[in-house]
Amino acid sequence: MPVKDYKKSIFEQFARTGKAFSNAHRIELLEILAQGERTVEQLSNAADLTVANTSQHLQLLRNAGLVTARKVGQYVHYKLSDDLVIDLLVALRKLSERHLAEVERLVNTYLTVKDDLEPIPINELMERAGDGVVTVLDVRPEVEYKAGHIQGALSVPMDQLEDRLGELKPNQEVVAYCRGPYCMLAYDAVAKLREKGFTARRLDEGFPEWRKAGMPVEMKDE
Amino acid sequence: MPVKDYKKSIFEQFARTGKAFSNAHRIELLEILAQGERTVEQLSNAADLTVANTSQHLQLLRNAGLVTARKVGQYVHYKLSDDLVIDLLVALRKLSERHLAEVERLVNTYLTVKDDLEPIPINELMERAGDGVVTVLDVRPEVEYKAGHIQGALSVPMDQLEDRLGELKPNQEVVAYCRGPYCMLAYDAVAKLREKGFTARRLDEGFPEWRKAGMPVEMKDE
DNA sequence: GACTCATTCAATAGAATATGTGATTATTGA
DNA sequence: TCAATAATCACATATTCTATTGAATGAGTC
Incomplete structure (x- = not known):
């Protein structure tokens, strides 16, 4: 594989992580999960989404390695896979606050x-x-x-x-x-x-x- | 505006920042800009994109507040708007490295x-x-x-x-x-x-x- | 003023994404 | 075994994103 392809694929991998943060509902789900473990139903209630929709977003987050799931009885509990996810959420908040006038307006x-x-x-x-x-x-x-x-x-x-x-x-x-x-x-x-x-x-x-x-x-x- | 809408719009703002990092080419452009200021043409060469395409990605980055542009003669120079962008890039790299086995494989x-x-x-x-x-x-x-x-x-x-x-x-x-x-x-x-x-x-x-x-x-x- | 060049804009087609609906699977308890 | 429930899957649809093309803008040069 030539260097050019290597570069291409590594940025694609980064983008895969980035995509997880490109949707408002997914960010909300991550923020909720930052509080602690939650089931799909709890998440769908908290974020006001249908269960199926919530589940799909969770699949995507899991594929990106940001959340992990464990099944207990008929419930599936999701949680953030580690604190680096919180780091990224915090960095995203800070950057958005700094650069998007709209955020500041809303917060104020x-x-x-x-x-x-x-x-x-x-x-x-x-x-x-x-x-x-x-x-x-x-x-x-x-x-x-x-x-x-x-x-x-x-x-x-x-x-x-x-x-x-x-x-x-x-x-x-x-x-x-x-x-x-x-x-x-x-x-x-x-x-x-x-x-x-x-x-x-x-x-x-x-x-x-x-x-x-x-x-x-x-x-x-x- | 009820609280629900406030929540919705604030997460939408975060997602706007996140979207900037959801495309491999844009991440590459940001990484190049992390080196220092560049013109559109330099960026399009370095990232191997057409000029028009580069320009469009740059518009998006500018709307998200991540880069700033200044015109000097007929050249437009772009740069990262501040170090928080680098922080986010670094957080993204770390998280991707940790969670995407594929990244590790490529790096190795x-x-x-x-x-x-x-x-x-x-x-x-x-x-x-x-x-x-x-x-x-x-x-x-x-x-x-x-x-x-x-x-x-x-x-x-x-x-x-x-x-x-x-x-x-x-x-x-x-x-x-x-x-x-x-x-x-x-x-x-x-x-x-x-x-x-x-x-x-x-x-x-x-x-x-x-x-x-x-x-x-x-x-x-x- | 005509020309060149860097950049942006506008329009388009094709790809990817998001969501709702309804079916399917897995697990529990009757 | 059957019904109930949590979660996922499969599909259809609407929307959004991306790359491409060619034209438009705007600054410098002859």
Whole structure:
């Protein structure tokens, strides 16, 4: 095989990986999988796609080596094949934010409160959580909490927050987190908590970034 | 705009960036541009595409915000809009290498000498170049050298190497570099130099990585 | 102003992709 | 064994992407 063909085929291989990121639904699926393992049905619900369609996108992602599947009974569980996929997702987010004015517009329109909430960086939360002086609040749906969460975090899904305020220590600062930079659950939670008189901030990033940073993670039990 | 639409449009924006990386020719163009600024004609030659086709791919890349163009006389010079693009290219390479067995096969087939050549990492070259004890050799085509090269490097394009061996100090170690991890020029150069009795190694990575690492760079003059 | 050259544009045909529908497979539990 | 369910497959269709061709633009030159 001449060098020219070698070059051609290696770029084709890269493009195969790139193609996985060329469709909005697939990116959404990957972002959901960045939270943790999910079944096809869960994914199709979360991304609002038909099951067949979801399945096909997953096949493509699997062929590109980005996700792996394991069958448990009649369910097939998919997950990201490793953290390099998260690296690429993060690089894609950063690049898009930097270069597409439209992204910035969308983010500003929807996350206007962003600067008011004084986000706390991962490192700082890690230190302070160790001292036991903050309540770490996971406001994602319970199923996502069960699949993996920050060590010591309390699960209070957003839609139950108002009813369960009594479970929080009144004088302790609360740090809420959710899925990642474009997830609005934690914003809503902090707004609600402050409204009710709590001292609350949100984690700078989401659960995938926390795990990626090598910080302690738990599964299932609180 | 409801949250659902917001989510939809933000993933669509990410996909727009992703699409740029979904075609082998476009990735090749980006890799070439990672070397430095190029005109449309240079790009079309290097990537072996028609000018019109090259131009169209460049439009797409420009719309995605990945490259910028400036017109000088009748020539249009394109370059990467910033280093985040290189970050994404690198992430894409790494991910593809990890997950596509085919990439590994290609790399092994063509770069079998890889381990024999004891590549020198960027940091180490930086230290040793400061002491003036190594000759740094740029074996890319001269036009690429002129567009930017490692400070103090000597330009000896691969096809002239054999005729210009006299310009090298015989007792000094030579470090050759070229475009990046999949560029074979530096491998060929090291093999040739060793054959002729020189002590030669190749730089671990290429010029884009060197510049990216914040190491000193020169343009035009040697 | 006519000419040349680099680049872009516009139109087209053909290839690849995305999605919905309905059938098929695999597994579980009755 | 049969029914129910999760997931995949197979096909048809609409859409999008890509490469090609030839014309248009626009800057420099004679």
